[in-house]
Amino acid sequence: MLMKLQLALLVILLLACGFLYQFTLKSSCLFPHLPPYKSQQGLEALLGHGRSIVFLETSERTELSPLVSCAVESAAKVYPEQPVLLLMKGLNSSMQLPPNSTSPALSLLSAIDNVFLFPLDMKSLFEDTPLFSWYTQINSSAERYWLHVSSDASRLAFIWKYGGVYMDTDVISIRPIPEDNFLAAQTSQFSSNGVFGFLPHHPLLWQCMENFVENYNPDIWGHQGPELMTRILRVWCKLRDFQEVSDLKCLNFSFLHPQRFYPISFLEWRRYYEAWDTEPSFNDSYALHLWNHMNQEGRAVVRGSNTLVENLYHKHCPKTYRDLLQGPEGSVTGEQGPGNK
Ligand SMILES: *[C@@H]1O[C@H](CO)[C@@H](O)[C@H](O)[C@H]1NC(C)=O
Ligand SMILES: *[C@@H]1O[C@H](CO)[C@@H](O)[C@H](O)[C@H]1NC(C)=O
Ligand SMILES: *[C@@H]1O[C@H](CO)[C@@H](O)[C@H](O)[C@H]1NC(C)=O
Ligand SMILES: *[C@@H]1O[C@H](CO)[C@@H](O)[C@H](O)[C@H]1NC(C)=O
Ligand SMILES: *[C@@H]1O[C@H](CO)[C@@H](O)[C@H](O)[C@H]1NC(C)=O
Numbered sequence: 001m002l003m004k005l006q007l008a009l010l011v012i013l014l015l016a017c018g019f020l021y022q023f024t025l026k027s028s029c030l031f032p033h034l035p036p037y038k039s040q041q042g043l044e045a046l047l048g049h050g051r052s053i054v055f056l057e058t059s060e061r062t063e064l065s066p067l068v069s070c071a072v073e074s075a076a077k078v079y080p081e082q083p084v085l086l087l088m089k090g091l092n093s094s095m096q097l098p099p100n101s102t103s104p105a106l107s108l109l110s111a112i113d114n115v116f117l118f119p120l121d122m123k124s125l126f127e128d129t130p131l132f133s134w135y136t137q138i139n140s141s142a143e144r145y146w147l148h149v150s151s152d153a154s155r156l157a158f159i160w161k162y163g164g165v166y167m168d169t170d171v172i173s174i175r176p177i178p179e180d181n182f183l184a185a186q187t188s189q190f191s192s193n194g195v196f197g198f199l200p201h202h203p204l205l206w207q208c209m210e211n212f213v214e215n216y217n218p219d220i221w222g223h224q225g226p227e228l229m230t231r232i233l234r235v236w237c238k239l240r241d242f243q244e245v246s247d248l249k250c251l252n253f254s255f256l257h258p259q260r261f262y263p264i265s266f267l268e269w270r271r272y273y274e275a276w277d278t279e280p281s282f283n284d285s286y287a288l289h290l291w292n293h294m295n296q297e298g299r300a301v302v303r304g305s306n307t308l309v310e311n312l313y314h315k316h317c318p319k320t321y322r323d324l325l326q327g328p329e330g331s332v333t334g335e336q337g338p339g340n341k
Contacts, residue, residue: 043085043118050163050200052083056120057169058151062090064105066301066324067292068169070317074287076112077316078173084112087120087154108323122154129157130209134216143218152193152224156209163200170292171195171261172316177286181253183233184261188241191229194289195261204253208232245284259284269294272309273301279308288312303327 046052053075057068068086076084086109109115126132131153140146155166165177171194180199186192198205208228215231217223233239237250248255263282264271269291282288290309301309303325313321 043116046083046085046116047162047164049083052085052162052164053079053173054085054087054155054158054162054164054166055169056151056154056158056166057086057088057090058120058147058154060090062088062106063103064109066105066313066320067290069105069108069320069324070313071167071169071171071173072109072115073112073317073320074173075167076115078176078287080114082114084115085118086115087118087158089120089122091117091119092121105320105324108319112319120154122150125154125157125161129160130206130213131157134213145218145221148221149218149224152228153209153212155193155196156205156212159196159198160201160205160209163198163202165197166195167287168194168289170290171287172290172312173287174282174312174316175286177260179247179254179256182247182256183229183253184256185242185258186226186262187258187265189230189239191226191233191255192261192289193225193229195287196229198253202253204232204236207235256286257284260286261289263288264291266291266294270299272312273299273307275306276308279311301325 055068055072055075057064072084072086106117110117122135126135135153140150143149158164159166167173177197180197181202182197183191184195186194211232212224212228215223215228220227233250233255236253237248237255239248239255242248242257245257245259247257247260258265263280263285272288272290301307301313303310303321304327310321310325313325
């Protein structure tokens with residue numbers, strides 16, 4: 001009897017929480033005084049809806065480049081009703097984060113209503129997935145591409161567990177993706193792992209995690225990344241070349257045309273840093289992958305340069321544009337990062 005009463009009270013409390021939660025996404029009902037990055041419970045509550053947009057930073061860095069800031073801000077702008085998460089290895093739960101003192105980008109982002117910064121705790125992320133035993137056995141300091149490989153693993157586990165959309169930190173969102181379950185084509189018959197989205201517990205991602213561990217090869221860059229996605233995609237889908245701009249349907253997910261995220265191919269990445277006579281409308285695209293890993297020469301986004309990328313920042317991440325870009329005399333380069341391949 002007492003237990004029933006307790007149960008009833010608990011249900012009422014949870015309902016009340018859920019109700020409040022609708023109105024105050026940012027403040028966690030159960031932990032009202034904790035900033036979101038301090039409470040793992042806060043994270044679980046946010047993820048309950050399965051509709052989050054997630055970005056990962058697997059290095060220890062807490063300084064964010066303007067490009068990372070733009071990626072996160074643009075997603076927050078395109079998905080105002082959905083939580084946008086930035087999980088960072090460099091934050092930890094015991095840390096009292098003073099966003100203002102660590103990085104201007106962090107304070108800019110944490111001031112946006114639907115942006116949430118959390119520590120990336122891989123061990124608990126991999127729990128209950130095929131990646132857990134792999135992770136606990138690996139000596140990460142002996143791994144050549146650890147930042148990339150751990151990022152590849154984390155995004156699979158996260159989207160499998162919680163659902164939502166994963167994006168690299170060099171992807172600028174321009175309009176909502178109208179699909180719940182999708183992989184993105186980089187070219188015909190080849191999947192990227194820089195953007196993908198699924199509802200929770202989709203078996204394709206489970207299969208990816210199993211294959212990740214079974215065929216683990218740490219010395220080949222991308223083997224656990226785009227190549228893994230492509231291997232598994234071929235199991236699920238009868239692939240043919242894309243003809244006009246239309247997506248492929250594979251069972252219960254879509255394989256989205258390269259125009260959706262890669263309207264400018266990697267060979268042409270410098271086009272983003274050029275001024276165009278007539279800028280492309282990108283009206284067949286949902287987001288733009290800026291190919292930051294190609295940018296070894298450290299091209300920067302400069303205010304007043306009238307380059308395509310400057311205009312994209314101005315339109316899609318106005319706060320980053322205003323606060324983080326330097327004028328022509330300085331230069332702020334997009335840093336290299338595993339999250340932005
Ligand atoms: C949190 O980060 C600090 C500074 O990087 C480190 O000294 C500390 O051990 C970390 N704590 C945990 C629980 O990881
Ligand atoms: C950061 O903010 C806190 C509280 O608002 C303030 O006390 C502190 O001086 C600030 N630090 C810097 C470096 O601006
Ligand atoms: C992990 O790898 C590093 C670098 O190769 C090596 O120095 C270290 O001894 C290894 N640790 C273990 C526990 O094997
Ligand atoms: C998609 O299809 C697979 C295989 O038929 C099935 O196991 C899975 O539950 C489906 N997922 C969703 C989200 O519909
Ligand atoms: C996209 O833009 C092009 C050129 O600006 C235009 O011809 C085309 O009709 C547009 N497509 C859609 C779907 O709006």
